Amino acid sequence: MKFLKNRTVLGVVCIALALIICFAITPLFNASKSSTMKIIRIKNDVKIGQEITSKDIEVVEVGAYNMPSEVLQKSEDVVGKYAAAEMIKGEYVLSAKVSDTPASENGYLYGLTGEKRAISITIPSFAGGLSGKLISGDIVSIIAVDYKEKGETLVPDELQYVEVIAVTDKKGNDDETVTVKPDGEEETELPETVTLLVTPEQANILAELEAEGEIHVALVYRGTAENAQKFISAQEKYLEELALKNEKENENTDKPEVPQKPTQSEIAEDKNSAGNSGENNSEIDKIIIDPENNSDTQSENNSDDNSETEVTSSGESV
Structure with a gap:
């Protein structure tokens, strides 16, 4: 009699569980599968480092079931950002594939x-x-x-x-x-x-x-970047001097020359300038790099060498 009672109770429990699954859990599961969400999808191929514009993406509605949480859903999270990886047409935009800064390879x-x-x-x-x-x-x-x-x-x-x-x-x-x-x-x-x-x-x-x-x-x-900047600064200084020289020459050519008899002081000044010709020519400053400060190129065998390398405008070392 106890066995039958146990079987009866067991059957009632099974029927109750079946009803719960059929009328409660299954509808919820089906509803979750049928639910949709809007996500961002690539409309045009985007290369790494490229800035993403509104023309490169589109908003589409897809099934929400089993959708990764990394998929971006708002266009403002994508437009104006940079592609951290190459993305092709039809691909969903993941948060890991966009960056606020350009890719390092072409930064x-x-x-x-x-x-x-x-x-x-x-x-x-x-x-x-x-x-x-x-x-x-x-x-x-x-x-x-x-x-x-x-x-x-x-x-x-x-x-x-x-x-x-x-x-x-x-x-x-x-x-x-x-x-x-x-x-x-x-x-x-x-x-x-x-x-x-x-x-x-x-x-x-x-x-x-x-x-x-x-x-x-x-x-x-x-x-080192510090020593490299010395060369760049010397080149920039020369370019500035050259630009000023060309500007003065252009000003002189634009002004009409009126022949005048030179004064004694002007004659003396012309002689001095002629004697010093070549001293005012623009030249790139000589750069001297101490090997001890060049950590990237110094070898252990030359650690005690206090010699200096002089770089001239022709690129030769003295």
Whole structure:
């Protein structure tokens, strides 16, 4: 009799559970599956580092069931941000794929303020780009072959000290890229271009050399940012002096000359200026770098060497 009572109780419990599942849990489960939510989806392909605009995204309504919490739902969380990873059309936008700042690989381009320009020049040969050894932060001189079709190979005064901000291969990658061939052999992509941080005047000269001449890049300095700035400051000082000199020459050519008989004091002054000719010519300041302060290039064997390296405007060391 107890056994039957137990079976009866057990059956009632099972029936009650079945009713709860059918009329309570199942409708809730179906409702959760049928519920929808609005999310952000990529409308146009977006490359890494690219700023995302309203034209690149669209708001769509999808099923909310099993949707990751990282999927962004508001357009204001995406528009104006930068792509931290490449996104293709139809892809949902995840919070991890957007950033408030540009991607680090091309962040240097977002640091421009309008005073300087970033311009790339083609490396004509393996040797022309320092055999692929150039890196961001290097100070280089630009050697022009057959400069202005005069048959001369020289370093233009305007391009004695220039900063490298990127070295890029033919695929647009700034970092060294290793490609694995079908046979398993690794092949390193060599740099194709060098991007330099220059003034507008320097950019014009580089564009002319890129179009008409042949360019070689010579390494002048690699080391601390403080020492590198000394070279840049010297180049900027020279460019300022050159601009002032050209401005004065233009002012003199614009003014009509009226012949006048020179005074004795003017004659004496002309003689003095003639004797001092060449002293007022603009030259790039000589930069002296103490090897002990160049932590990036100092070797242990030379730790006690107090010699100094003098860098002249021609890029030679004395």
